[in-house]
Amino acid sequence: MSEQRKSETQHVIKSTSCAYESRTDPPDYIAMVYFDGEEPEDVITEDGIEYERTVGVKVWESIPIYAKRDIAEAAWNAFQEFMRRPDAQEILDAEKERLKLEGSTLLDPRPRRTVKAK
Numbered sequence: 001m002s003e004q005r006k007s008e009t010q011h012v013i014k015s016t017s018c019a020y021e022s023r024t025d026p027p028d029y030i031a032m033v034y035f036d037g038e039e040p041e042d043v044i045t046e047d048g049i050e051y052e053r054t055v056g057v058k059v060w061e062s063i064p065i066y067a068k069r070d071i072a073e074a075a076w077n078a079f080q081e082f083m084r085r086p087d088a089q090e091i092l093d094a095e096k097e098r099l100k101l102e103g104s105t106l107l108d109p110r111p112r113r114t115v116k117a118k
Contacts, residue, residue: 016040020051029054 018040022028030051034040042053063071082088099105 019054020044020046021054023050023052 016038017031017033020030020032022030028049028051030046032040032044040053044051044053085091
């Protein structure tokens with residue numbers, strides 16, 4: 001690997017992404033990415049519309065039923081393909097243990113405490 005490539009791969013930009021929900025009815029959603037440690041704001045204004053920071057974006061209701069079926073089928077096929085891997089159970093067990101150490105679960109993977117990487 002060239003020295004330039006090493007330098008490029010070692011430069012990491014810290015970023016934080018947030019979802020925002022508009023105060024309109026029905027609500028609209030946008031996502032913002034903040035770089036280099038910039039702190040996300042709780043309320044932003046975009047094109048004259050105020051948006052509040054949110055933890056969830058309700059997009060599932062707006063997806064047509066035929067597309068939901070396609071999404072479900074693709075997810076099922078990907079899961080089956082993953083489970084055919086000889087190391088699938090090992091990967092799942094390792095992820096479960098990592099989430100347990102963070103105080104999280106597979107159903108709610110948000111970290112509850114910081115865990116140092118091994």
